[in-house]
Amino acid sequence: MAYSKELLHSLEEKGKILRRDCIRCIGVGVAGHVGGSCSSADLVAALYFYKMKYDPKNPEWDGRDYFLLSKGHVAILQYAALAEAGFFPVSDLPRCKEIGFYLQGHPHLGTPGIEAGTGSLGQGLSLGSGMAIGLKLDRKPNRVYVLVGDGEMDEGQIWEAAMSSGAKKLDNLCAIIDNNGLQAQGRTADRLDQGDISAKWRAFGWNVIEIDGHNMEQILTALDEAEKFKGKPTAIIAHTIKGKGISFAENQVGYHNRALTQEEYDKALEELS
Numbered sequence: 001m002a003y004s005k006e007l008l009h010s011l012e013e014k015g016k017i018l019r020r021d022c023i024r025c026i027g028v029g030v031a032g033h034v035g036g037s038c039s040s041a042d043l044v045a046a047l048y049f050y051k052m053k054y055d056p057k058n059p060e061w062d063g064r065d066y067f068l069l070s071k072g073h074v075a076i077l078q079y080a081a082l083a084e085a086g087f088f089p090v091s092d093l094p095r096c097k098e099i100g101f102y103l104q105g106h107p108h109l110g111t112p113g114i115e116a117g118t119g120s121l122g123q124g125l126s127l128g129s130g131m132a133i134g135l136k137l138d139r140k141p142n143r144v145y146v147l148v149g150d151g152e153m154d155e156g157q158i159w160e161a162a163m164s165s166g167a168k169k170l171d172n173l174c175a176i177i178d179n180n181g182l183q184a185q186g187r188t189a190d191r192l193d194q195g196d197i198s199a200k201w202r203a204f205g206w207n208v209i210e211i212d213g214h215n216m217e218q219i220l221t222a223l224d225e226a227e228k229f230k231g232k233p234t235a236i237i238a239h240t241i242k243g244k245g246i247s248f249a250e251n252q253v254g255y256h257n258r259a260l261t262q263e264e265y266d267k268a269l270e271e272l273s
């Protein structure tokens with residue numbers, strides 16, 4: 001499908017806005033997940049502002065699609081998307097992680113638009129798989145999207161969920177793998193070499209699409225193809241850059257979860273403006 005330049009540009013801008021919101025959320029002097037938020041920002045922008053159906057005034061709307069942030073440590077990115085979509089005020093974002101506040105360090109039920117508590121890595125795809133089975137049993141057209149980290153794929157539970165979702169032909173389920181090549185303390189390939197991940201997902205019975213996770217046209221094409229594809233769940237392997245959009249954080253493992261100095265904070269916002 002051909003997408004208009006205006007659409008692609010507005011979604012690329014959304015990606016930048018989400019990154020800026022994340023930086024404001026993190027603030028100065030307190031650790032926050034800069035790297036993994038920025039690598040996933042374009043994917044999340046496309047989901048919330050192009051692909052998914054939802055109603056911010058009625059988060060429990062029966063017709064909604066489901067999004068699960070399996071890499072729950074980048075909760076700020078989902079909060080940014082939900083706020084920009086109108087679920088709650090953008091001005092609440094900097095209060096994230098305040099004790100007792102509805103925006104906590106990891107997603108939890110009770111925050112408008114959050115479908116499940118995540119953050120203990122490895123669990124989101126199992127949750128999404130169960131939701132997809134439930135929707136099929138109810139003969140509903142809603143779709144389920146799960147964002148998984150490449151480091152997170154070291155968790156065995158991901159592969160249990162991949163195997164059962166493939167076997168059950170859950171074509172209403174789409175896993176998006178943020179393949180930024182880094183995890184908390186090093187390169188994913190050095191910690192545990194996962195080999196050819198496309199071949200692995202395919203072997204588990206999935207339709208696999210590989211894209212540049214910062215190319216909006218490729219992202220939209222993949223999401224549309226995934227929706228059309230019948231008989232198998234789809235895994236979108238998105239090749240991304242950790243820290244994308246912030247020069248000093250790009251591809252730097254040190255910015256996985258880092259407290260920014262005032263200078264870094266200002267520079268990040270300037271670069272994303």
Ligand SMILES: Cc1ncc(C[n+]2csc(CCOP(=O)(O)OP(=O)(O)O)c2C)c(N)n1
Pocket residue numbers: 035036037039071073119120121122148149150151152153178180182183184188242
């Ligand atoms: C079960 C579990 N073990 C450890 C952690 C701590 N942890 C948080 S993020 C992270 C690295 C995740 O890497 P990746 O999935 O590649 O995330 P990204 O690089 O996209 O931020 C780890 C080990 C956790 N949240 N859950």
